[in-house]
Structure formats: structure tokens, C-alpha cells
Amino acid sequence: MKILIAVDGSKNSLDAVQCLLDHADWYRGKPEVLLVTVHLPVPKLPGMGAAVGKNQIQRYYEQEGEARLAPAKRMLDGARIPYQTSVLVGPIAESIVQHAKAKRCDLIYIGTRGRTEIGKAMLGSTATKVLHISDIPVLLVK
């Protein structure tokens, strides 16, 4: 059983992790967990290349991503569930689904409430979009 779990560092998104921990015994053997967060790409502006290098932007993604993953990592560590982490860069829902497909995951775990209420209202929920575009079963955690 290979499970992708997407978090954005918010308390709400950790509910999905908690749900996985609570129900880990649903699965035969320990599930294989891919812990993922998605960072939106930095806008590419003229002249930026003169001051900011590729690796600097890469490092920015890594640092921000790690910070968002950290609380979920602690939870999984505490429950002794092995996992792999990735920081993806791109449009949020598409990146999650694409990654799950590429890694042949059996299930996507995602919280229904994300980082900001305003963001949710304006973007439409990321979870809804994942649900729409995914061929892989999606588990929404409310």
C-alpha cells in the first residue's frame, strides 16, 4: 500500500496526517508513505537573473518546503511510520496528482481545508481540484 499525503504546513492539513496515523492499522503491514508539499513557482521577472540564481531559488523552495513538512514529519516519526518527503514546485493540485501517478501511489490523502480561508474562497478548494483530476482514489479528511 503506497499512500501519498499532501500537507501545506497548516494545522488543518495535519488532520490528514493524524487520520492516517489513527487508521494505520486498516492496512495490512505498514503503509508506504510519501509526504508531499507543493510550492507555487516564483514568478519569472525580467532582470531577476542578474541577481538571483537558480540554486538560490531552489534553496528557497527547499527551505519553505521543509518548514511546511516539519510538523507532519514529527508526527510520522512519533508513530514510527517510514516515509519519503518531496517538495514539489508547480500548480498545487496538478503537481500532487502528477506525483502520485508517477510514483504509482494507491491512495491520496488530503485535508479539505488548507492554509487560508481567503485562499480557499478565492481559488476554490485544492482538495476539490485534486478530486476532480485524479484517477487515483482520493481520501478527503474533514
Next chain:
Amino acid sequence: MLEQFATQVFWIGLLKIIGVNIILSGDNAVVIALAARSLPAKQQKAAVLWGSGAAVVMRIILTIFAVALLTLPWLKIVGSLLLFWIGVKLLVPEEDEADISASDNMIAAIKTILIADLVMSIDNVIAVAAAAQGSLTLLILGLAISIPLVIFGSTLLLHLMERWPVIITIGGGLLGFVAGEMLVTDPALKGWLAGMGVAFSEAGKPLVAGGLSLEIICGIIGAVIVVAVGKWLAKRQQPESRAEAEVEQSKS
């Protein structure tokens, strides 16, 4: 001096400068936020402070020069064409990302912030100078209010631009608007416009039939042109380009 503050024109002008500066400083904010990150946490604040402090002084001096230059005939036309070009370029994503090694010493980071500011604020300088319409009070007040907002909000601004890239389009449109406005107020065009049947208000503003301001009309046309051309070029450059990078790490 004091009665200046009471007029509506003054407040509209001030809001315009602040708005133009904040939107057009998005690119600078991105650089400041990213450049400071390569430093150890303790030095980040100091680098941002010194880097931006110097940048502010530089910006004010450059803008004052620009205001003086814009009173000369033809230079508004040149400036407006430059703004059109910068506006269009803003909307076309940059292809090549150079492999610049991140600097982890403070002087280098400050230098990066300064150089970036110099290169990237030509648009702001011209646009703000144009928006100030010759008033130094407006200019200094506007800059003094908006620059600290940009500096201390640089990370926030970066996140906003990631989430809503349309901010960049708005910035491009605003550049086009200011460029269009500036174009028709060049003193060199005054005689020609008068020959075309354009009347001038007491303050020397061009008006077309019906009392509509020619500046605003040209501004809107300019904004539309910049956004249309920029979007078209961006589309032609590559259909649907998105950064696809990944940072992976295993742990078991």
C-alpha cells in the same frame, strides 16, 4: 505649500505614486527576499536593512533627476516608449536562469540587493516621476511611504505574486497606462495636438471634445496595448511553461 495638501488632486496623485511603486516593486521585493535568504539568519535582517536603505536613497536621487529631465521636450516621449517596452517585457517570462552562486557574506548580499534594485527600478523611477507630475512634495512623500512597505513586506509580496500571478499583469497594465498618459503630455506634442483640435485646460492638460481628458484615454489605450502585446509574446514564446522542479529526500 500647505494648501497643496487640501486638494483632491494631491491625494489622488499620492495614491497613484504609492500604488505604482508598490505594484512595480514586486520584482525588487522578490530579489530582496531571495537574496537575503542565502545569508545566515542573524545577518538577514541587517542585509535587508542596509541594502534597502541604500536602495531607497539611490531611488529618491534617481527619481528627482527623472522628474527634472521629464520637463524637457521629447524626453517624455522617450520615457514613455521605454515604459511601454519595460511593461511588455514584464509580462514575458524570463527564459534563462543564470547559475549565480549564492553569496553567504553580507557585503555581497547587500551588493546584490543594490544592483538588482538599480537594474529593476528603472520602470519605477520613470513611472513614479511621471505620476508625480512635477511635484517634489508628492514624490518624496509617496516614495517614503511606499518603499518601506515593499522592503519589509518583501516576503509577503513574493508569496502574493506566487499565488496571484495576475498582479504582474496589473503591473504591466499600469506601466502602459502611465506611458500612454506621459506620451500625450510631452511639450513637443503640444503644438501638433492643438492643430488636431485638442483643447487645453487651464492647467495645460489636453482635453478632447466633450471635456474628456486625453491623458486618461491614452492611458487606457496604453494599458490595453501593453497587456495585449505582452500576453501575445508570452504565449508565442512557449505554450504553458511551468516550472517543474522537485526536491526529494528519503527517510526511513
